[in-house]
Amino acid sequence: MPDTSSLPSPLPPSDEAVEREAARRSRRAFIVGGVAALAGLGGRRWLVTRPETDRLAWPLRRVLDANGRLAETLFSPTRLAPEFPAGRARMPRVNGKVGLKTPLDPAAWRLRVEPYAPPLTQPLELTLADIQALPRVEITTELKCIEGWSVVVRWAGARFADFVARYAPAAQTLPYVRLATPDGAYYVGLDLASALHPQTLLCYEMNGQPLTGAHGAPLRLVTPVKYGIKYIKRIGSIAFLAERPADYWAQRGYDWHAGH
Ligand SMILES: Nc1nc2c(c(=O)[nH]1)N[C@H]1C(S)=C(S)[C@@H](COP(=O)(O)O)O[C@H]1N2
Ligand SMILES: [Mo]
Secondary structure: OOOOOOOOOOOOOOHHHHHHHHHHHHHHHHHHHHHHHHOHHHHHHHHHOOOEEOOEEHHHHHHHHHHHHHHHHHOOOOOOOOOOOHHHOOOOOOOOOOOOOOOOOOOOOOEEEOOOOOOOOOOEEEOHHHHHOOOEEEEEEEEEOOOOOEEEEEEEEEEHHHHHHHHOHHHHHOOEEEEEOOOOOOEEEEEHHHHOOOOOEEEEEEOOEEOOHHHOOOOEEEOOOEOHHHOOOOOOEEEEEOOOOOOOOHHHOOOOOOEO
């Protein structure tokens, strides 16, 4: 189990707040459902022929977003994904090569932290050694792909929370994080609570070996409370933002939070 004692622990929402939010959401979903029912037998047809928002008919996108916001309300930094004995770890297939098409020179690679607040007007450029200087954490968890397969993997890296505390402490006032590959082709958005979750890691090793190029060398994200779509490989830049950032797979029909 990771040691969470030194981490900031935002208070979980009160039961009352969660219930209020759930009631508000279900009223909304009821209204959307009611609209579909009113449309009668043609309802399904009507639904799937609506103009799309991020590749989903807008009423469906609206329900998905409402569910996602409910997930955000219920999200708890103390709810941990199950861990497994290290011996259970296997090598997953290489899945998803968006943003990995060009060759990468590991020696020239830098992690770019975008300026997020004055007096930081220049991006911070970190090396892999800077990340490896943070406390090393190892966890064995299940990588779950949204396509329906999963593999237990042993990861090693630094907690995202430790990275923020050391290299971007003032960024903790901003509610969102965006991570992108160096070419910008693949990008992932996280709310700050998910980024600071004790199992969210910036990983440089997989099953006891340095990451291979196809698995995201030199640095990838691991966030075991979410699906594999959020485990961005070959991170090139990290930005802290006031607005919810776009997310590669959320723009292609999946849930923005992608928790499970
Ligand atoms: N840069 C980048 N990262 C990515 C993807 C991708 O296409 N490009 N695919 C994601 C998906 S859908 C999954 S399931 C995992 C798979 O990780 P693996 O290839 O190490 O098994 O990587 C994620 N990270
Ligand atoms: Mo995936």
